Amino acid sequence: MxxxxxxxxxxxxxxxxxxxxxxxxxxxxxxxxxxxxxxxxxxxFWIYACRAEEIPSSGDFKLIQVGDESIILVRDKSMKINALFNVCRHRGTQLCTEPKGNFSSKSILCPYHAWAYELDGKLLGAPLMKEENGFHKDNFTLHKAHVHEWEGFLFISLATTPEPFEVQMEALMGKFxxxxxxxxxxxxxxxxxxxxxxxxxxxxxxxxxxxxxxxxxxxxxxxxxxxxxxxxxxxxxxxxxxxxxxxxxxxxxxxxxxxxxxxxxxxxxxxxxxxxxxxxxxxxxxxxxxxxxxxxxxxxxxxxxxxxxxxxxxxxxxxxxxxxxxxxxxxxxxxxxxxxxxxxxxxxxxxxxxxxxxxxxxxxxxxxxxxxxxxxxxxxxxxxxxxx
Ligand code: FES
Ligand SMILES: [Fe+2]
CATH class of the missing domain: 3.90.380.10 (Naphthalene 1,2-dioxygenase Alpha Subunit; Chain A, domain 1)
Structure with a gap:
């Protein structure tokens, strides 16, 4: 103006x-x-990822490509949406290659040595690995990105501490x-x-x-x-x-x-x-x-x-x-x-x-x-x- x-x-x-x-x-x-x-x-920055309606049920996921990074956008058991880095905490294997679908087992299984993760990223189990010698499952949660929903649109940020969504998107607030x-x-x-x-x-x-x-x-x-x-x-x-x-x-x-x-x-x-x-x-x-x-x-x-x-x-x-x-x-x-x-x-x-x-x-x-x-x-x- x-x-x-x-x-x-x-x-x-x-x-x-x-x-x-x-x-x-x-x-x-x-x-x-x-x-x-x-x-x-x-x-x-906050970047657009997908519509909430694209992952309506628990276990539904969609892969989001951001440059060289792959993010699993998944709805967990409590219906919360998580943005998980698609990288196994064991040796870095990509966990999921399907562009979208449903984790019907309600867990994410690494195809290499079968480490299994909950839909909020927590490590559920690692075959034959005992919780000793510095290995504690709690320390091997999948890395997470930030998620923000605006009007049914899901945005993610890969930054460790992103600028508040409302600041970056100021002109959108209350608009439409x-x-x-x-x-x-x-x-x-x-x-x-x-x-x-x-x-x-x-x-x-x-x-x-x-x-x-x-x-x-x-x-x-x-x-x-x-x-x-x-x-x-x-x-x-x-x-x-x-x-x-x-x-x-x-x-x-x-x-x-x-x-x-x-x-x-x-x-x-x-x-x-x-x-x-x-x-x-x-x-x-x-x-x-x-x-x-x-x-x-x-x-x-x-x-x-x-x-x-x-x-x-x-x-x-x-x-x-x-x-x-x-x-x-x-x-x-x-x-x-x-x-x-x-x-x-x-x-x-x-x-x-x-x-x-x-x-x-x-x-x-x-x-x-x-x-x-x-x-x-x-x-x-x-x-x-x-x-x-
Ligand atoms: S790299 Fe994923 S379980 Fe080994
Ligand atoms: Fe045009």
């Missing part, structure tokens, strides 16, 4: 930002910088409570495997300068000049765009896919919000559903992007309502693929020996803010020289 409390408009009348340059190309390709990102961001997202359910999921750096997806998500050319259909439903941002500092940045169609939504025909969810009302009935939850989640609440992306970096130029659609459970179970869900999924799948194409081309282009740094237009000011957040986290004061 500006000093008078008005929203800043990212429109055609906004001038080019003097001297605001993009990140140098090495930030998308350099292995050293990627390792710094893992250490200083992915192993430190009308959607009652904890009660929404996954209606659809598409996994995209992409050849680009994770940051290019965040950048792409936060500007609509590319929309007229890349997304002709989206531009009819929400004109790119309607983009406004209401949080432009810190780990959570975002804003909204206005829907052209009265009570419409982002679907193939622009009609709402379902009635508004829970208490969504007033201006929010005509808005689609775009929030990047740095570093690995993009949250898009519509009046009638919520779409979100979960980004998993797998290298400098490789990511998995899991895209989910959340709907009201009654809509998911209503046969008549399936058309709306399909239309929302089709629209975003089409739009996503249009975005992925340009992101992958940017990944290739920024590797050129002739590319050093680009220039931000006035409609990309929030990307500059995003870059500053990254550089601050990395401790880079001079991006042209840092990371060498």
């Amino acid at each position: 500006d000093k008078d409390g008005k929203y800043l408009k990212r429109g055609v009348d906004y001038p080019i930002i003097q001297g605001k340059r993009t990140l140098p190309g090495k930030y998308y390709h350099d292995e050293k910088i990627y390792q710094q990102e893992l250490e200083k961001i992915y192993y430190k 409570s009308e959607w009652n997202m904890a009660e929404l359910r996954i209606a659809h999921h598409i996994r995209y495997e992409l050849n680009c750096n994770w940051k290019l997806i965040l950048q792409n998500y936060q500007e609509c300068y590319h929309c007229p050319g890349v997304h002709p259909l989206l531009s009819q439903l929400t004109p790119f000049q309607s983009a406004q941002h209401d949080s432009s500092k810190g780990a959570v940045i975002g804003g909204f765009m206005e829907l052209t169609k009265e009570r419409g939504s982002m679907t193939m025909d622009g009609e709402a896919a379902a009635p508004p969810v829970y208490d969504v009302s007033g201006d929010d009935l005509q808005r689609v919000y775009y929030y990047s939850v740095f570093p690995n989640m993009l949250l898009t609440p519509h009046p009638d559903f919520v779409m979100y992306h979960h980004i998993t970096p797998l290298g400098t130029g490789k990511i998995v992007n899991d895209c989910y659609w959340l709907f009201h459970p009654e809509i998911i179970n209503d046969k008549q309502a399936q058309k709306g869900i399909i239309s929302a999924v089709e629209f975003w799948d089409l739009t996503n693929k249009q975005d992925w194409t340009v992101c992958e081309q940017m990944q290739t282009g920024t590797k050129s020996m002739r590319f050093d740094r680009g220039y931000y237009s006035g409609r990309e000011d929030i990307l500059y803010a995003l870059d500053q957040e990254l550089l601050k986290a990395l401790g880079h004061d001079n991006p042209e020289e840092d990371g060498e």
